[in-house]
Amino acid sequence: MSPSPFWSPRVHGLVPYVPGEQPRLANLVKLNTNENPYPPSPRVAAAIQAAVQQGLQLYPDPDSTLLRQAVAAHHGLAADQVFVGNGSDEVLAHAFFAFFQQRGAPLLLPDVTYSFYQVYCGLYGIPMEVVPLADGLRVDVEALVAPAGVEVAGVVIANPNAPTGIGLPLASIERLLQMHPGRVVLVDEAYVDFGGENAVGLVAQYPNLLVVHTLSKSRALAGLRVGVAFGQSPLIDALERVKNSFNSYPLDRLAQAGATAAYEDRAYFDEKRAAVMHSREGLSLQLEDLGFEVLPSQANFVFARHPSHDAAGLAARLRERGVLVRHFRQPRIAQYLRISIGTPQQCDALLQALSEILR
């Protein structure tokens, strides 16, 4: 990085997010960024082709009306309780801007979680109150409280958590909502469709709940960039105000058409997420047979460590064999590998490479 006098002063202080590697090499077993190993519903490509025919010379619907209606119908909500954005990362960024800039009050978040939350705090100048996970790398809801005498800006958690995969029951989410009635509790459910309990049904009851979903994982559309937020209409209005102060057209015509088709194909969605969950259970057992300790996952990845092999070394040796997994050089989790659930063939290739390395 070479700073330049052209930069605004605040650019010098930014600490950007580092995404998992997207190598251009073919034939890699890519288990490092939690993409879905299956392609999206065939209806997605058909809808995108139809959208191309309809004409790309025209701007898209700035309100993504048909998509929001399809998402709302899927979850039994009204369209004004649904916000959509260019990937859930953009939705999260707008939510941080809209709800967590509270006159210097800190945002509560766990120490081990999706690392983009800290990046957005840096971008918007939001102080943080980082709360350590409890034993077993579990989120301790009771510990997500303000220090004595301090008002907080809100709470953000991922449920299931990333990169641990461990989920909280809905009762814990309700407890969190009741502990912070005057602030937004943001629940990022990027992985909830792989066996977690989703909090969308609590929206009607809790005006402080914002739930965020993505089409990148369970709907296999990481390349299309679509994310969703659910909340009561005053929260959604705030997100609309931020969005319309930033970009009127975050979702292009292809994204709106493809995402709508993905929500309409519920049978395909259920079939593929069941396949991923099935593979996860098999892979977890086989990793345990190789001596790994595997955290209980409700996501499309497992988080595992080997008692006698260094995680960074394992990741490097897997890479030499064409298998990519994710390793985080971070306190407390530096001995873990995060392994995305692949197809059965990809899981077998991973296990084969690991058993060679461990032999």
Ligand SMILES: *Cc1c(COP(=O)(O)O)cnc(C)c1O
């Ligand atoms: C993948 C992921 C996201 C980002 O999803 P996009 O919609 O692709 O931007 C957000 N939160 C968590 C916890 C994730 O794992």
